[in-house]
Amino acid sequence: MDTKPKAFLFDLNGTMINDMVFHNHAWHDILTKDLGANISFEAVKKEMYGKNQDLLERVFGVGHFAQEQVDQISIEKERRYQSAYKKHLELIAGLGAFLDKAKSSNILMAIGSAAIPFNINFVLDNLDIRSYFKAIVSAEDVVNSKPDPETFTKGAQILGVSARECIVFEDAPKGVEAARNAGMKCIALTTMHTKEEFDSYDNIIAFIEDYNDPILEKLF
Known part of the structure; x- marks a missing residue:
């Protein structure tokens, strides 16, 4: 400069x-096991930008979930991420x-x-x-x-x-x-x-x- x-x-x-690998695991777990998406771990990695709602819309389409569902999915994903990552936090x-x-x-x-x-x-x-x-x-x-x-x-x-x-x-x-x-x-x-x-x-x-x-x- x-x-x-x-x-x-x-x-x-x-x-x-x-911490991004912990986000990746949390999202992959939610998307595949909880929500039934057929998406690979690597594909999830490429979608991890922007807001949580944006990611869900890219994977499932706009309007697939009601806003209340989006909020519930989002906070559950973050709880899983924090639980797994906290002992590694630095x-x-x-x-x-x-x-x-x-x-x-x-x-x-x-x-x-x-x-x-x-x-x-x-x-x-x-x-x-x-x-x-x-x-x-x-x-x-x-x-x-x-x-x-x-x-x-x-x-x-x-x-x-x-x-x-x-x-x-x-x-x-x-x-x-x-x-x-x-x-x-x-x-x-x-x-x-x-x-x-x-x-x-x-x-x-x-x-x-x-x-x-x-x-x-x-x-x-």
């Missing part, structure tokens, strides 16, 4: 914590120190996630990191989920910064696409996807496996 960023916007799942390597450095450098931080507050609170409160973030944008705060830019543009608006002053941290191609649609540069984590899966996006300034990567020093 030509100028130092004023804000970091973080996706949550797969970006701050390496920040991706290096992120704790990275958050401290960003805070001491007066870089504003926000979370922009398609997760529901139930899951965001599970992470922030169990890891005691809520104080780092001046804005939290969840699935309930937007009309259109990723790859629509609303999640990130709303986060930047709350922080009072422009798109060009933001760096987005994402692990999913659709999240990177949302950042691009918002006019934001992105750092992609390869926790669940290979570099090749991001080939169509021109807004990625770096790929990292975790937050110990020395390339992150260039952000400060």
Whole structure:
């Protein structure tokens, strides 16, 4: 970047914590055993972006479930995910120190996630990191989920910064696409996807496996 960023916007799942395989298992279990869908584990992985309702609509079609059913399925899926993942809950390597450095450098931080507050609170409160973030944008705060830019543009608006002053941290191609649609540069984590899966996006300034990567020093 030509100028130092004023804000970091973080996706949550797969970006701050390496939990996406637990979501994958929970969704696959719900979709196949509870709801009778004929879908593979790998196919579920490709559908895990946006809101829970969006995923259900992609698999079963719009209007297949009443809203009350969608809400019940969604919360049951998150209960199963949290039960399986809680004993493994930890920040991706290096992120704790990275958050401290960003805070001491007066870089504003926000979370922009398609997760529901139930899951965001599970992470922030169990890891005691809520104080780092001046804005939290969840699935309930937007009309259109990723790859629509609303999640990130709303986060930047709350922080009072422009798109060009933001760096987005994402692990999913659709999240990177949302950042691009918002006019934001992105750092992609390869926790669940290979570099090749991001080939169509021109807004990625770096790929990292975790937050110990020395390339992150260039952000400060």
